[in-house]
Amino acid sequence: MTNTKLPALPAMPAGLLTRDADESLTDQIVRTVAARIEERLLRPGSRMPSIRAFAASHAVSAFTVVAAYDKLVARGYLASRRGAGFFVRARPGTVTAPAAAVEPAEQGLDVPWLVRNMFRQLPHQQMPGTGVLPAEWLDGEAVAAALRHVTRRRQDILLNYGVPQGHLPLRQQLQLKLAEVEIGAAPEQIVTTAGVTQALDMVAREFTRPGDTILVDDPAWFLMFASFAALGARVVGVPRLADGPDLGRLAELAALHKPKLYVINSVLHNPTSTSLSAAKAFQVLRIAEQHGIVVVEDDIYCDLHPGAGVQPATRLAALDQLKHVVYLSGFSKTMAANLRVGFIAASPELARRLADRKMLQTLTTSDIGERAVHQILCEGTYRKHAERMRARLDGMRARTVRQLERIGLRIDMAPPAGMFVWADAGRDTNVLAEKAMAAGLLLAPGSLFSPSQLPSCFMRLNIAAMQDAAVWRFLERELDGENR
Structure with missing residues (x-):
């Protein structure tokens, strides 16, 4: 029986390639062939021209065609069959919602709902409930330059693991950064993490077992609850409260539950952007010592605070010097979330245990990201970048708060710094969030910021995402309609 082959079809018309374009010949071939497949001008199962025939008909090298075909295979457009050539693959049929569509709350609003929608790539102006600054506020050029610098100097770092405790030069730089806020930590007391999220998980796993109690502020950052x-x-x-936790309730809950950990934002608390007073800081440490509680201080918004010389800012780790306090911070809010670089500062013994735990869980974190952060910190421009972000927030905070109050929201704790406002809408903000979602806007209802998840009249608003007229029109319409 004779084995017949399907005839090769023209992959692309002659004359479409140009050597004057910014795009490489390889990428031009990939783009054009992929488009013809998407448009079904090349049908599934069709055999592509051989490498030699394609190269001859388009006056390019065989190497260029090989590179293009390999990319098309990797992207699922072609299949390679040994001895037979390259064939057009069937494209998977996909039915997806538009990128800007918001996740419906058919099961009710919960923490996963909010997190999923925060990652849906909506325009930032349509996400007043988001927890990050607009991308255009960040220094993308500095991040790109740092990555180029890192990969150009030593390409072998792209191929190897880092070290479990983290890139040593970065930890040495973090020692200097912590000293600026009066926290003494040697490099061996610092462990890098994939953001504060991993840091919290590592510390919780180190100190708690099923059935143990963890105290958190109420309201607080929702992701850690789950x-x-x-x-x-x-x-x-x-x-x-406006100046820190309710000390009476903290003492009562500590005595009742014997918690292992108490997690707190001392500076620029999420979601209120308020900070812990010095008087309360000493009392928190006293209660924690009395009941054997390890205090976990999440200082992720550190660089959005202007400093103690401008506004009061008391860090528990500075008072305790990491004896009973574990300090967490990172750069996702002010440098680049995608680098996923955070860190833990702790006592030397605990830092060693946490480094071992990290090694057993994930081996290491991204050495490339850590080297890039180190490069940015060493360049000396990050301080000015942080100042620009603070000034930009300061320039719109009072105006935004006044406008929120004018349309009927109440702000009991007007923050002097940071990106968040904790606003009282006077009604169930779950209902308000569902209506906003239907209008293509993302709000963050207060119920999600409490471990109880009970209905709340509060919501967290990001003042950097309150600059779009559609957000104000929605809030005015809904709040005014309710008051009629």
């Missing part, structure tokens, strides 16, 4: 609960821990909220 993370701690997944470890089998009981998460209990301590009411947060």
Whole structure:
């Protein structure tokens, strides 16, 4: 029986390639062939011209065609069959919602709903409930330059692991950064992490077992509630006031539950952007020592605070010097979330244990990202970048708060710094968030910021994402309609 082959079809018309374009010949071939496949001008199962025939008909090298075909195979457009050549693959049929569509809340609003929608790549102006600054506020050029510098100097770092405790020069630089906020930490007391999220998980795993209690502020950063609960821990909220936790309730809950950890934002608390007073800081440490509680201080918004010389800022780790306080921070809010570089500062013994735990969980974190952050910090421009972000927020905060109050929201804790406002809408903000979602806007209802997840009249608003007229029109319409 004779084995017949399908005839090769023209992959692309002659004369479409140009050597004057910014795009390489390889990428021109990939783009054009992929388009013809998407448009079904090249049908699934069709055999592509041989490498030699394609190269001859388009006056390019065989090497260029090989590179293009390999890319098309990698992207799922072609299939390579040994001894037979390259064939057009069937494209998977996909039915997807538009990129800007918002996740419906058919099961009710919860923490995963908010997190999923925060990652849906909506325009930042349509996400007043987001927890990050607009990308255009960040220094993308500095990040790109740092990555180029790192990969150009030593290409072998692209291929190897880093070290479990983290890139040593970065840890040495972090020692200097911590000293600026009066925290003494040698490089061996610092462990790098994939953001504060991993840092919290590592510390919780180190100190808690199923059934143990973890205290958190109420309200507080919502993601850790589910993370701690997944470890089998009981998460209990301590009411947060304008100057820190309610000390009476903290003492009562500590005596009742014997918690292993208390997680707190001392500076620029999420979601209120308020900070811990010095008087309360000493009392928090006293209660923690009395009940054997390890305090975990999440200082992710550190660089958005102007400093103690301008506004009061008391860090528990500075008072305790890492004896009973574990300090967490990172660069996702002010440098680049995609670098995923955070860190833990702790006592030498605990830092060693956490480095071992990290090694057993993930081996290492991204050495490339850590080297890039180190490069940016060493260049000396990051301080000016942070100043520009703070000035930009300062320039719109008071105006935004006044406008929010004018349309009917109440701001009990007007923050002097940071990106968030904790606003009282006077009604269930879950309902308001669902209506916003239907209008293509993302709000962050207050229920999600409490471990109890009970309905709340509060919501977190990001003042950097409150500059779009559509957001104000929606809030005015809904709040005015309710008041009629």
